[in-house]
Amino acid sequence: MNFDVAEYKGKIKRVVLSEEEIQRKIAEVGKQISEEYEGQPLLLVSILNGAFVFMADLFRAIDIPCEIAFMVAKSYYASTESSGEVTIKLDVNQDLSKYHVIVVEDIIDTGRTLSLVAKNLKERDPLSFKIVTLLDKPERRVVDLNADISLFTIPDLFVIGYGLDYDEAYRNLPYIAEYDQGN
Numbered sequence: 726m727n728f729d730v731a732e733y734k735g736k737i738k739r740v741v742l743s744e745e746e747i748q749r750k751i752a753e754v755g756k757q758i759s760e761e762y763e764g765q766p767l768l769l770v771s772i773l774n775g776a777f778v779f780m781a782d783l784f785r786a787i788d789i790p791c792e793i794a795f796m797v798a799k800s801y802y803a804s805t806e807s808s809g810e811v812t813i814k815l816d817v818n819q820d821l822s823k824y825h826v827i828v829v830e831d832i833i834d835t836g837r838t839l840s841l842v843a844k845n846l847k848e849r850d851p852l853s854f855k856i857v858t859l860l861d862k863p864e865r866r867v868v869d870l871n872a873d874i875s876l877f878t879i880p881d882l883f884v885i886g887y888g889l890d891y892d893e894a895y896r897n898l899p900y901i902a903e904y905d906q907g908n
């Protein structure tokens with residue numbers, strides 16, 4: 726990460742999704758999930774690091790009993806292209822056969838990370854399995870994978886903020902912005 730503030734701020738090109746737009750949509754989806762899973766054992770599984778901000782807000786928009794768990798799966802490094810390599814470094818503790826599982830993801834880009842994680846989780850026989858993603862970049866997909874709920878579809882831009890990083894920076898922006906890839 727580069728700690729030069731002027732350079733840091735200069736790379737935030739434009740706001741793609743405001744804090745208000747994001748929060749409004751999360752409230753809707755939280756309500757939808759609360760209605761659909763009422764009376765059922767529900768587990769939200771989020772993939773760190775990117776999805777932790779979305780997870781925190783979606784979790785609080787759900788008003789029924791619900792557990793959370795986190796996974797670490799790496800496929801991205803300092804560049805803006807997927808390396809294609811994915812490894813699970815931290816796993817959930819729960820017995821998934823006792824839960825309806827919803828994977829909470831920040832963004833589906835090529836789909837490589839999530840397709841591997843989804844396959845792994847489904848093999849553990851959850852009562853049901855769904856994927857919720859904050860952002861979807863369908864143009865970039867290289868594997869056959871779709872979210873059950875996608876809050877926003879965006880074009881092929883590199884975005885930062887609301888949990889999403891460029892070289893580990895910008896995760897703390899409360900909105901989603903386009904990262905300026907020019908010099």
Ligand code: IMP
Pocket residue numbers: 775800801807831832833834835836837838839882883884885889890891
């Ligand atoms: P995929 O395996 O190509 O779908 O990559 C998914 C992961 O790549 C996400 O969880 C993000 O960490 C990262 N990623 C993909 N696109 C972006 C982007 O536009 N900005 C920041 N991170 C991204």
Ligand code: MG
Pocket residue numbers: 772773774775776831
């Ligand atoms: Mg990520």
